[in-house]
Amino acid sequence: KAGVTQTPRYLIKTRGQQVTLSCSPISGHRSVSWYQQTPGQGLQFLFEYFSETQRNKGNFPGRFSGRQFSNSRSEMNVSTLELGDSALYLCASTPEGTGGFSYGYTFGSGTRLTVV
Amino acid sequence: GNSVTQMEGPVTLSEEAFLTINCTYTATGYPSLFWYVQYPGEGLQLLLKATKADDKGSNKGFEATYRKETTSFHLEKGSVQVSDSAVYFCALSIRNTGNQFYFGTGTSLTVIP
Numbered sequence: 001k002a003g004v005t006q007t008p009r010y011l012i013k014t015r016g017q018q019v020t021l022s023c024s025p026i027s028g029h030r031s032v033s034w035y036q037q038t039p040g041q042g043l044q045f046l047f048e049y050f051s052e053t054q055r056n057k058g059n060f061p062g063r064f065s066g067r068q069f070s071n072s073r074s075e076m077n078v079s080t081l082e083l084g085d086s087a088l089y090l091c092a093s094t095p096e097g098t099g100g101f102s103y104g105y106t107f108g109s110g111t112r113l114t115v116v
Numbered sequence: 117g118n119s120v121t122q123m124e125g126p127v128t129l130s131e132e133a134f135l136t137i138n139c140t141y142t143a144t145g146y147p148s149l150f151w152y153v154q155y156p157g158e159g160l161q162l163l164l165k166a167t168k169a170d171d172k173g174s175n176k177g178f179e180a181t182y183r184k185e186t187t188s189f190h191l192e193k194g195s196v197q198v199s200d201s202a203v204y205f206c207a208l209s210i211r212n213t214g215n216q217f218y219f220g221t222g223t224s225l226t227v228i229p
Binding site: 033035043045056092094103104106108109110 | 148150152157158159160161162165167205209215216217218219220221222
């Protein structure tokens with residue numbers, strides 16, 4: 001059974017550009033969440049999607065957005081990149097609506113974004 | 117609010133030593149508790165979990181008991197190996213909060229031969 005797949009693994013962008021990151025959850029998982037990981041702030045929740053609807057959003061500016069498709073695949077987009085957006089972006093999936101509470105998440109290996 | 121506090125690292129142990137990583141939490145509702153492990157260059161892997169008070173989660177020799185009275189979920193292992201070197205994260209999830217997880221800051225463990 002394939003795990004959570006994130007593409008690309010590494011990305012280098014210039015300030016002011018925008019970027020799109022992709023996440024394919026485990027087959028059958030309908031809930032997808034995104035986290036930003038930095039040395040200074042640790043793991044911070046970005047947003048969670050379930051059945052193509054954003055159910056929850058963390059404290060990030062509107063430059064951070066996401067969406068989920070009917071096959072549960074998800075993308076997140078960051079516009080007008082800033083140096084502080086450099087981070088490891090992790091996608092995680094869980095089977096159902098309350099799966100995080102009951103089963104925990106399965107994480108992907110992440111996308112390492114560097115903004116120069 | 118909801119938060120997790122982990123003991124500060126880094127932690128350095130000799131092989132076969134006993135490991136304890138402390139974790140305490142505050143929660144507005146009834147949480148499930150988790151330990152995740154992150155190896156260099158990788159994402160997080162679920163190590164163990166407990167979904168109700170007094171439950172003990174265990175995996176690969178690691179154990180943690182959900183203590184509601186002390187709001188704690190300390191991670192223990194009786195005999196660590198070099199391969200256990202990683203960063204360990206304690207986390208909680210509250211039912212009906214959209215699957216949002218609250219993570220601790222992580223504790224880096226290095227095991228030396």
